[in-house]
Amino acid sequence: MVAELSVQYTDTANIPGIDGLRVRGDRLLQRLDELAQIGAIAGGGVCRLTLTDADKAGRDQVVQWMRDLGLSITIDGIGNIVGTWPGTEDLPPVMTGSHIDTVATGGRYDGNFGVLGGLEVIQTLQEAGIRPRHPLAVAVFTNEEGARFHPDMMGSMVYTGSLSLAEALATTTNVGTTVEEELRRIGYQGDAPCGNPSVHAFAELHIEQGPVMEQDSVTIGAVTGVQGMSWMEYTVKGVSNHAGTTPMRLRHDAGYAAMAIALAARELTKEMGGNQVATVGSIRLHPNLVNVIPNTAVFTLDLRNTDELRLQEAERRMAEKIGAIAQAEGVEITARPLVRLRPVDFDPAMIDLVETTAQTLGFSTKRLPSGAGHDAGLLAAVCPTAMIFVPSVHGISHNVKEYTAPEDLIAGANVLLHTLLQLAL
Amino acid sequence: MVAELSVQYTDTANIPGIDGLRVRGDRLLQRLDELAQIGAIAGGGVCRLTLTDADKAGRDQVVQWMRDLGLSITIDGIGNIVGTWPGTEDLPPVMTGSHIDTVATGGRYDGNFGVLGGLEVIQTLQEAGIRPRHPLAVAVFTNEEGARFHPDMMGSMVYTGSLSLAEALATTTNVGTTVEEELRRIGYQGDAPCGNPSVHAFAELHIEQGPVMEQDSVTIGAVTGVQGMSWMEYTVKGVSNHAGTTPMRLRHDAGYAAMAIALAARELTKEMGGNQVATVGSIRLHPNLVNVIPNTAVFTLDLRNTDELRLQEAERRMAEKIGAIAQAEGVEITARPLVRLRPVDFDPAMIDLVETTAQTLGFSTKRLPSGAGHDAGLLAAVCPTAMIFVPSVHGISHNVKEYTAPEDLIAGANVLLHTLLQLAL
Numbered sequence: 001m002v003a004e005l006s007v008q009y010t011d012t013a014n015i016p017g018i019d020g021l022r023v024r025g026d027r028l029l030q031r032l033d034e035l036a037q038i039g040a041i042a043g044g045g046v047c048r049l050t051l052t053d054a055d056k057a058g059r060d061q062v063v064q065w066m067r068d069l070g071l072s073i074t075i076d077g078i079g080n081i082v083g084t085w086p087g088t089e090d091l092p093p094v095m096t097g098s099h100i101d102t103v104a105t106g107g108r109y110d111g112n113f114g115v116l117g118g119l120e121v122i123q124t125l126q127e128a129g130i131r132p133r134h135p136l137a138v139a140v141f142t143n144e145e146g147a148r149f150h151p152d153m154m155g156s157m158v159y160t161g162s163l164s165l166a167e168a169l170a171t172t173t174n175v176g177t178t179v180e181e182e183l184r185r186i187g188y189q190g191d192a193p194c195g196n197p198s199v200h201a202f203a204e205l206h207i208e209q210g211p212v213m214e215q216d217s218v219t220i221g222a223v224t225g226v227q228g229m230s231w232m233e234y235t236v237k238g239v240s241n242h243a244g245t246t247p248m249r250l251r252h253d254a255g256y257a258a259m260a261i262a263l264a265a266r267e268l269t270k271e272m273g274g275n276q277v278a279t280v281g282s283i284r285l286h287p288n289l290v291n292v293i294p295n296t297a298v299f300t301l302d303l304r305n306t307d308e309l310r311l312q313e314a315e316r317r318m319a320e321k322i323g324a325i326a327q328a329e330g331v332e333i334t335a336r337p338l339v340r341l342r343p344v345d346f347d348p349a350m351i352d353l354v355e356t357t358a359q360t361l362g363f364s365t366k367r368l369p370s371g372a373g374h375d376a377g378l379l380a381a382v383c384p385t386a387m388i389f390v391p392s393v394h395g396i397s398h399n400v401k402e403y404t405a406p407e408d409l410i411a412g413a414n415v416l417l418h419t420l421l422q423l424a425l
Numbered sequence: 426m427v428a429e430l431s432v433q434y435t436d437t438a439n440i441p442g443i444d445g446l447r448v449r450g451d452r453l454l455q456r457l458d459e460l461a462q463i464g465a466i467a468g469g470g471v472c473r474l475t476l477t478d479a480d481k482a483g484r485d486q487v488v489q490w491m492r493d494l495g496l497s498i499t500i501d502g503i504g505n506i507v508g509t510w511p512g513t514e515d516l517p518p519v520m521t522g523s524h525i526d527t528v529a530t531g532g533r534y535d536g537n538f539g540v541l542g543g544l545e546v547i548q549t550l551q552e553a554g555i556r557p558r559h560p561l562a563v564a565v566f567t568n569e570e571g572a573r574f575h576p577d578m579m580g581s582m583v584y585t586g587s588l589s590l591a592e593a594l595a596t597t598t599n600v601g602t603t604v605e606e607e608l609r610r611i612g613y614q615g616d617a618p619c620g621n622p623s624v625h626a627f628a629e630l631h632i633e634q635g636p637v638m639e640q641d642s643v644t645i646g647a648v649t650g651v652q653g654m655s656w657m658e659y660t661v662k663g664v665s666n667h668a669g670t671t672p673m674r675l676r677h678d679a680g681y682a683a684m685a686i687a688l689a690a691r692e693l694t695k696e697m698g699g700n701q702v703a704t705v706g707s708i709r710l711h712p713n714l715v716n717v718i719p720n721t722a723v724f725t726l727d728l729r730n731t732d733e734l735r736l737q738e739a740e741r742r743m744a745e746k747i748g749a750i751a752q753a754e755g756v757e758i759t760a761r762p763l764v765r766l767r768p769v770d771f772d773p774a775m776i777d778l779v780e781t782t783a784q785t786l787g788f789s790t791k792r793l794p795s796g797a798g799h800d801a802g803l804l805a806a807v808c809p810t811a812m813i814f815v816p817s818v819h820g821i822s823h824n825v826k827e828y829t830a831p832e833d834l835i836a837g838a839n840v841l842l843h844t845l846l847q848l849a850l
Contacts, residue, residue: 208670209667209670210666210667210669210670210671210672211666211670211671211672211675212670212672212675215675227669229669231715231716233715239819240824241635241636241820241821242634242635242796242797242820242822242823243702243704243706243727243729243796244635244652244654244702244727244729244795244796244797244798245633245634245635245636245637245795245796245797245820245822246635246636246702246796246820247635247636247637247700247702248691248694248695248702248703250636250637250640250820253704255687255705255706255708256687256688256691256705258684259683259684259687259688259705260688262680262681262684263681263684263685263688266673266681269673270673275672277668277669277671277672277673278673279668279678279715279716279718280680280681280684281668281680281710281713281714281715281716281717281718281719282710282713282714282715283680283708283710283713284713285706285707285708288706288707288708288709289706289707290656290658290704290706290707290725290727290763291656291704291706291727292706292823293704293706294706300715302668302669302715302716304668304669338715370669370670371667371668371669371670371671372667372669372670373669394664395666395667395670395671395675396666397667397670398667398717399665
């Protein structure tokens, strides 16, 4: 490997006894099944909202598996669980992991797959008698989904120091319960330090949660980064009037202006091309009646791009389009920023490593950005980081119908095995 | 007057003692104020929903005023009140009137103005000692608004035989109360016949409820007819997916398709021109979240035209546009008809009469269709019919802010006076 690499790793492709090493797929699937029973909901999905009793039960199960593997377990102030298998030398750990909390109508793979994939890798290595120089650590980050407490990815934010522990602990649900109260209630507020971790490298195994890999018939995604995200809420103020008696030329239709902006956003994606996406996912009209021109429309616009400058350009162009539409319809439009995240670029050497490892194992690969946020997006700020994607059938996620074929799950775990091994040996 | 006229009337322009006759504006405004106290709500509006206690109180007041004028009062099976001042000959009455029920947040002019304008005309003639050959009748039609019981214009429908009395009486609110129960409760189910009236001519005085006359600085509208109306509800079925991970080319966005149809409807009005209007007043998305592509959109489309063939063309063109949008986005769209009413053309001689009368009185005039439904639209099926509009400030109606300047109200009542007089003399 060349000298300017950001992370050191060992090429294992021709080491006897290592190149043929594979995870035990049946055991991985079995653990996925067992974890999916905790908080199971109709249709094969899971509701294991963060810091609920179901989350506690899921954590207890994962901790038990970690103990069974002889890992040393730490829990930090925000409830992140890290199970570590010591290496032969006193070095920073090579880390993997993800989260086990779900949205209210979640699937069984999102997050869980990354945690259990990590455990399977360690067990495989233990059974093969291969102990790397670096410790191997599996992290279970708290509240990745943000379904009860904002922001999402709270655990990895606190772990990497981009959100203070105190601020995170004070976060409340809409009924006033704090993160700290819930953490204590379920017994998962620990005293391990957080905010300044020492990690050699981080690789997260995850389902794609999108349709691109299935569409392209690819087994392994070498994730290049996480898209930046701009969420805005717009309020359009027009004039309510009778849908029959008001000529078109005298209308100031708040609903029409909002819908014209949604179409302009679609147009923007065509103009900009690349991976620019734009979504108007929510709208409310007032009075929302068949025969009344709406006086108010409130809608959201979700813009994403992997490139910060392109994302800024998208924001700028939309602002222009919105201004023009407001003027043409004679309505007033105000904007409220909801979320703004800069794109994350993963480490080029780590992306290469994932890609090469997958190809060496005989899998088809594709480089692609993640459209969704992940804990790896936070870890990227503190150590060389990458992600390994496996396909999501029909791109469905955050849904009980979330599904990835068993052979793809096992393929992903084998790529994780050999990626971690090269980093840790 | 020429022979083919559909209605006989006397030109009074140069009859001494008649051409200078005017209503007493102060008295008309005083009665409007008094009636507006019954069911008054904050902001100067009125809530006098049909067949409620407030409606009963309003009816009692109007009946009292009719008695004060010596009118003979009949009440029919659906509660329509008709106060008649006999003529010098046994002829069918010349009728005016409107309704006094309001929407939940109604104004004080809609309907009330037409009823009280009629009473003022009779009182003016009585005080001037002018008794026409034809009887003059003022009607108060039940449930014009349709705010508690569907359909709207129920009273005039039953009066003119386009809806059976039995069917109307059996209509229920959403809590199961019938029209008949409410009519009996407030003591306004009478035994006068309905369904086959003999009326010489009908003229209804009403506020425009739209912005056209104010925009054109016109005092009197000679209404040419009532627009036909086509209300459809569409359900768009697409595929929910992640707003970040789903490339634009793989989307089946139900919300986008619905909004594209709203824009196509606006485009339709530009293509068709004339008085074609189109409104998407209501929309609901599911799941209606910022970062999820909607899988379902339910929205309404309100199309109106004064010409039945043009309205059918609008429906046809929209069906084509909707089909094309569904195909392009890969979504399924189903349609549910909500309301379909054919346009009504008022009697040409009656429109001329209103226009000429207004001009003789020195008022600026404009011919325009009514975008809203009115009792006159039903009466048009049984006798020569016209409407007299006065301007609505900012076109606002069905709102506590509904307002028409006193001088315009008085102008309208004077046009009604001379229109009725020419028809009745």
